[in-house]
Amino acid sequence: MPEKKLLPTKEIGSLRKPSWLLETLRSRKATREEKDLARDEAALVNIKLLEGVGLDYVYDGEARRIEMYEYPVRYIDGFKFAGLVRSFDNRYYKKARVVGPVRLRENYHLDEFRFVMRWAAKTPKIPVTGPYTIADWSYNEYYRDKEELAVELARNVIRPLLKELVEAGAHVIQVDEPAATTHPDEVPMFVEAFNESVYGVDADIHVHICYSGDNYRSLYPHVLNLRASHYALEFANRDTWELGVDDSHRVGYDFLRLMREYGDPRTLGLGVVDVHTDSMEPPELVRDRILYAAKLLGDPWKLMVNPDCGLRTRSRRVALQKLETMMRGVELARAALRATNPKADA
Amino acid sequence: MRAYTFGIYPRPLRLIAATRRDPEGARELARRESIRILALQDRVGLPLLSDPLLEWDDMLRWFAAEWEGMEVNGIIRYFEHNAFYRVPVVKDKIRSSGDVLRNHLVIQERGRSIVEVPEPVTFALMSKDLHYGSIEPLALDIARALNDEICPLENELAPALIAVKGPALVHGNGSKLAEVVAKAAEELLKSCRAPGILHLYFKSPIEAYRAIKGIRSAYSGVGLDVTWDPIERLSEELKGYRMERLSLGLVNSQNTKVEGIGEVVSSAEILGKAAGKPEVLVTVSSDLEFIPYSFAVKKLRILGRVAGGA
Numbered sequence: 001m002p003e004k005k006l007l008p009t010k011e012i013g014s015l016r017k018p019s020w021l022l023e024t025l026r027s028r029k030a031t032r033e034e035k036d037l038a039r040d041e042a043a044l045v046n047i048k049l050l051e052g053v054g055l056d057y058v059y060d061g062e063a064r065r066i067e068m069y070e071y072p073v074r075y076i077d078g079f080k081f082a083g084l085v086r087s088f089d090n091r092y093y094k095k096a097r098v099v100g101p102v103r104l105r106e107n108y109h110l111d112e113f114r115f116v117m118r119w120a121a122k123t124p125k126i127p128v129t130g131p132y133t134i135a136d137w138s139y140n141e142y143y144r145d146k147e148e149l150a151v152e153l154a155r156n157v158i159r160p161l162l163k164e165l166v167e168a169g170a171h172v173i174q175v176d177e178p179a180a181t182t183h184p185d186e187v188p189m190f191v192e193a194f195n196e197s198v199y200g201v202d203a204d205i206h207v208h209i210c211y212s213g214d215n216y217r218s219l220y221p222h223v224l225n226l227r228a229s230h231y232a233l234e235f236a237n238r239d240t241w242e243l244g245v246d247d248s249h250r251v252g253y254d255f256l257r258l259m260r261e262y263g264d265p266r267t268l269g270l271g272v273v274d275v276h277t278d279s280m281e282p283p284e285l286v287r288d289r290i291l292y293a294a295k296l297l298g299d300p301w302k303l304m305v306n307p308d309c310g311l312r313t314r315s316r317r318v319a320l321q322k323l324e325t326m327m328r329g330v331e332l333a334r335a336a337l338r339a340t341n342p343k344a345d346a
Numbered sequence: 347m348r349a350y351t352f353g354i355y356p357r358p359l360r361l362i363a364a365t366r367r368d369p370e371g372a373r374e375l376a377r378r379e380s381i382r383i384l385a386l387q388d389r390v391g392l393p394l395l396s397d398p399l400l401e402w403d404d405m406l407r408w409f410a411a412e413w414e415g416m417e418v419n420g421i422i423r424y425f426e427h428n429a430f431y432r433v434p435v436v437k438d439k440i441r442s443s444g445d446v447l448r449n450h451l452v453i454q455e456r457g458r459s460i461v462e463v464p465e466p467v468t469f470a471l472m473s474k475d476l477h478y479g480s481i482e483p484l485a486l487d488i489a490r491a492l493n494d495e496i497c498p499l500e501n502e503l504a505p506a507l508i509a510v511k512g513p514a515l516v517h518g519n520g521s522k523l524a525e526v527v528a529k530a531a532e533e534l535l536k537s538c539r540a541p542g543i544l545h546l547y548f549k550s551p552i553e554a555y556r557a558i559k560g561i562r563s564a565y566s567g568v569g570l571d572v573t574w575d576p577i578e579r580l581s582e583e584l585k586g587y588r589m590e591r592l593s594l595g596l597v598n599s600q601n602t603k604v605e606g607i608g609e610v611v612s613s614a615e616i617l618g619k620a621a622g623k624p625e626v627l628v629t630v631s632s633d634l635e636f637i638p639y640s641f642a643v644k645k646l647r648i649l650g651r652v653a654g655g656a
Contacts (some may be wrong), residue, residue: 083640086356086357088429137428179428182423
C-alpha cells in the first residue's frame, strides 16, 4: 500500500485498446497464443504507462475486457445475449436476457489480476462491475424482480469472484456501479446488493459511480450503510471550466456537502478531468477543483484524485495528456494546501 | 381495437454498421429500412402506421439541430435509462421553418399515419435554457414551433393521430406544471384536425395523470404506460375518465419477455371498462428502441394480433 500521502492519485479503469492489439484480435491468421501474447503486451504497456504518469494506484487499462457489461456476462450462467441497444447517437452495446439462475461459471478477472500483480510496481486496484449495474442493464425474464436478480448476482457471482481475487492478493477492489443512481427510488436496492457482494471480502472496497442524473443526491442517507471505504465519482463533466474556488465557479458538488452534513467518514475520489471531451483542462482548473472540494469536505486528507471515469472514450494520446494534466493539477493543489495549511504537510 | 406504436425503433444491424462507417451516406439506407418497417406494421395488421424514426438519434435531435435559437450540446442521461441524449441549448428565441418533420419523416400514408412530437414542457425540461429564464415562455414557444411543424403535415398526410410524447411529466413534473402543459397543448394543437394523445411513460403515470385530468386541455386522450402499476390500481384511477380516447401502453417495450395476446386484450378490456366509454387504443409502453431489433419485431407482431391482424 502507498504510504499516507496527500491527494493520492488513481485511474478509474479503461483505456482505449492500442490499434495493434485490435488488429491482432481481429486477424483471422493470428493464433490463440498470438492473441494472448498481444493482450499481455497491451496490459503491460498500460500498467507502465499509468505508473509512468505517476499514479499511486494502477491497473491494466482493462486491456483484456470488451467492455464492462458484456465481458462479465459472458462468464455468468443464466444469461443469453439478446442484441444491440443504443447508448447514445449511433453507439450501441450488447444487452442480455436473464433466462435462468445466475451462477459464476469462471472467474473472469483472476488471470488478468495475477498478471497485474506480477508486473505492477504500484498498488493494483482492480475494477469489477457491480451486481446492481449488471441487473439494471439486463432484461430480467427469470427472477421475480430486479432486487432478487441483483442480490442473486451479488451472492452467486460477485462475492465468490471477489473472494478469489483477495486470495490471489487483491487489497484494493473498485466495484463499478454506474447505474447506482439511475433510478433514485432503487438506491436502497443498490446498497443491499453491493453489501451482499462484498460480505466477508477482506479488502479495501471502493465504489465508482458516474453520470448521476441527480448529482448523487439520492445516495444519501442510504450509502451510510454501504460496505465501502471510498467513493470514486465523476464531477468534472458537470462543472464549469472557469477558474475559481468558490460556489459561483464550481458546479455540481452537492455530494460533498452531503458527505459533510451526514458526517460520512469515507474518502472521496474526485473526478477532475472530463473523459467525454478532447478539450484539455488546464492544470490550474484541476487545482481549483481539488481546492474547492477540500474546502467543502473540510479535510484534504479525505481526498483522492482521479479522472471522471474510464478513459476509453478518448484516444490513447488524449488519455495520456488528460492524466498528465491531472497530475500537474494535483501538484499545484498540494503546493497550495501546504502553503495555507501546515497540517497538510505529510 | 386500434393499435399502433410510437417512438424510436431500434436500428437494424446493417443500419448501425452503415451509420458507423458514414453517417451521411447511411441516410438513404435509413429511409429504405423505415419503409420496410412501415410495410411490416401494415403486414402485421396495425391500422395506424408510425414512422420508426430511424434517422433520429434522440427524440429532440433534429428540432434542436435545425431550429433557430437552439443548438445541440453534450450528452445527458435519458431519464432513468442506461442511455443518453444530447441536450438542446436554448440561446435565443426559438423559431421553426416548419421543415424538420417534413425532412426527417418517411411516413406518407394519408389518413393512417401518426405524427409524433415531444410534449413542449418535456422538451423544455430536457433543454438547457440560456434565454427564456423560466419554463412557461420556453414551453409555449416550443409548442408554437412544433405547431409550425405539424400544420404542413396536416394537409399533406391528414394524420389519424398526433402522439405527443411527455415522459418528463411522470418524473415529478406533471403535477407541478399541469397548467403549463394545458396551455402548451393549446398552442401545439392549434388548427389541427387530428386528435392529440398525450403519452405519459417511463414510470408510473398515475401522479401525472391525476394532475392533468383535472385541467381542461386540447388533448383528446392520454396514453398511459401501464407496465408499472397493478391493473386494479389503474382501474380505480380511470374511473370517471372524461376524454374521448384512452391509449394503453400494454406491450412492454423495455423488456424482451413477450406478452401473451390474451393477457393484453383482457387488460385492455378491464381498463377500458373502468374508464367508461372512450375509444380504447393499444400501444407500446414507450419507444421500442430499448430492446434489440429482433425483439421489437416480436412485440410489433403481438400488437398486430391485438388489432385483429394475422
